[in-house]
Amino acid sequence: MALRTCRAQVARSLRVPSSISRFHQATAANAIVQNVVPPHAIGHGSFDYENFYQALLDRKKKDKSYRFFRSITRTQDDFPYARCPKTGKKVNVWCSNDYLGMGSNPSVIKAMHEALDIYGANSGGSRNIAGHSPLVEDLEASIADLHRKPASLYFTSGFVANEAALSTLGNELPGCVIFSDELNHASIIQGIKNAKAKRMIWRHNDLAHLDSLLASVPAAVPKVIIFESVYSMCGTVAPIAEICDLAEKHGALTFVDEVHAVGLYGRRGAGVAEHLDYASHQSRQYSGTQKALMDRIDIVSGTVGKAFGTMGGYIAGSAAFIDTIRSVARGFIFTTAQSPSVVAGALAAIEHQRRDDSDRIALHRNVTAMKRSMAQLDLPVLPNPSHLLPVMVGDAELTRRVADILFDEYNIYVQPINSPTVTVGTERIRIAPSGAHGPAEQQALIGALEEIWARLGLRRASEWQSEPVWNASLTTSRQIWTDEQLGLTPDVVTGEVASV
Numbered sequence: 001m002a003l004r005t006c007r008a009q010v011a012r013s014l015r016v017p018s019s020i021s022r023f024h025q026a027t028a029a030n031a032i033v034q035n036v037v038p039p040h041a042i043g044h045g046s047f048d049y050e051n052f053y054q055a056l057l058d059r060k061k062k063d064k065s066y067r068f069f070r071s072i073t074r075t076q077d078d079f080p081y082a083r084c085p086k087t088g089k090k091v092n093v094w095c096s097n098d099y100l101g102m103g104s105n106p107s108v109i110k111a112m113h114e115a116l117d118i119y120g121a122n123s124g125g126s127r128n129i130a131g132h133s134p135l136v137e138d139l140e141a142s143i144a145d146l147h148r149k150p151a152s153l154y155f156t157s158g159f160v161a162n163e164a165a166l167s168t169l170g171n172e173l174p175g176c177v178i179f180s181d182e183l184n185h186a187s188i189i190q191g192i193k194n195a196k197a198k199r200m201i202w203r204h205n206d207l208a209h210l211d212s213l214l215a216s217v218p219a220a221v222p223k224v225i226i227f228e229s230v231y232s233m234c235g236t237v238a239p240i241a242e243i244c245d246l247a248e249k250h251g252a253l254t255f256v257d258e259v260h261a262v263g264l265y266g267r268r269g270a271g272v273a274e275h276l277d278y279a280s281h282q283s284r285q286y287s288g289t290q291k292a293l294m295d296r297i298d299i300v301s302g303t304v305g306k307a308f309g310t311m312g313g314y315i316a317g318s319a320a321f322i323d324t325i326r327s328v329a330r331g332f333i334f335t336t337a338q339s340p341s342v343v344a345g346a347l348a349a350i351e352h353q354r355r356d357d358s359d360r361i362a363l364h365r366n367v368t369a370m371k372r373s374m375a376q377l378d379l380p381v382l383p384n385p386s387h388l389l390p391v392m393v394g395d396a397e398l399t400r401r402v403a404d405i406l407f408d409e410y411n412i413y414v415q416p417i418n419s420p421t422v423t424v425g426t427e428r429i430r431i432a433p434s435g436a437h438g439p440a441e442q443q444a445l446i447g448a449l450e451e452i453w454a455r456l457g458l459r460r461a462s463e464w465q466s467e468p469v470w471n472a473s474l475t476t477s478r479q480i481w482t483d484e485q486l487g488l489t490p491d492v493v494t495g496e497v498a499s500v
Contacts, residue, residue, distance in 0.1 A: 102309025158313030164331030170195020263307025
């Protein structure tokens with residue numbers, strides 16, 4: 001009876017034209033019901049919610065996609081270490097996105113304390129209803145200047161920033177087509193899904209494929225090319241200048257996600273687009289109307305929740321574009337604004353990194369040393385030009401086991417990366433060095449990995465080289481930060497990490 005009623009309700013909700021037969025209406029309704037009513041709920045009255053949840057979780061545990069969370073306590077004075085609250089054991093954290101330790105930076109902590117004392121803990125509501133603090137205006141002005149854009153807009157998270165901007169673009173630009181790299185982040189994918197726009201997916205960093213897709217769309221149709229500067233699960237980097245060339249050729253907007261790059265690249269920490277013009281920015285060659293690569297990008301999204309050590313995301317672009325998102329995007333309008341203390345901390349972090357590049361230089365010196373040492377041991381670090389070290393395992397259960405051994409036996413915390421974040425068969429651990437991971441910490445981690453790889457008989461780099469995932473990364477493996485920019489001489493490079 002319940003199933004019959006459900007079919008009837010679905011059939012009425014279809015609102016199909018009267019020219020379609022009742023048979024086809026009933027067939028469509030039955031197909032929908034079979035998808036929405038699980039077998040265990042049919043004929044048993046009300047829906048069994050708890051059984052449904054448990055069945056879903058059981059499936060995820062069976063296919064190894066169930067997510068485990070470790071309970072650890074970070075303290076302001078002990079970066080990059082943390083403690084287990086139950087045992088008190090001290091662990092070295094190698095998977096934090098607080099890449100530069102700005103979450104513990106004294107200037108950031110001071111700014112947050114002062115703002116908390118002055119403004120209190122809460123923003124008072126959405127900016128649309130409750131107004132906003134001058135701190136937000138200062139932060140948005142700083143972000144806009146960082147990216148050489150007229151305006152910016154601050155959101156509660158990077159996910160919301162991407163989703164709100166992309167869904168608004170796709171819904172408001174008439175007939176818009178969005179071109180998305182196949183490895184784009186979930187926030188980008190969700191934003192595109194929430195838009196009414198047509199989408200075309202191009203193979204990762206494949207310029208010829210992108211060019212052909214762009215050419216298939218009439219010149220007068222609005223187009224948006226969305227890509228990341230640094231792809232977080234593989235560490236590859238987008239060919240930004242070449243993508244800008246294609247955008248200009250086909251009349252498309254460029255939208256680059258610099259979330260894993262801001263604070264870490266560029267003379268002032270503006271990201272990869274700034275870094276690719278490193279010498280010119282360093283000499284302040286660009287001025288007035290002279291174009292840098294950053295100026296060729298229409299829209300930038302970023303975060304203050306990773307290298308800048310606080311919380312929130314943002315977009316930057318033209319004044320009219322930013323005002324459009326501010327006026328239309330639901331993800332901005334209908335949410336409580338960020339706490340003034342967090343805003344103050346974010347502003348302090350950005351301003352600190354604009355003035356002082358020593359943190360990011362220290363980080364990339366460590367990255368360079370570790371990549372070279374791990375290559376000598378044939379440890380399978382996926383080749384890439386960025387600060388990330390994805391160490392390939394290739395099996396979900398073994399990846400979890402590697403992470404557990406590191407944590408339990410070596411007091412090292414890394415997080416396994418499994419499907420659906422990466423494709424089945426390319427499971428990995430992702431190592432994120434910081435500037436505070438000195439030679440002793442590096443040696444401890446690399447030695448532990450070497451021992452575990454030998455113990456478990458895991459595949460080495462030389463055994464991964466025929467795999468598509470490896471070859472795809474090789475096309476962009478030249479490091480963004482050069483030895484010269486990092487002040488590395490041959491004797492410094494060879495002496496940074498002792499042999500394991």
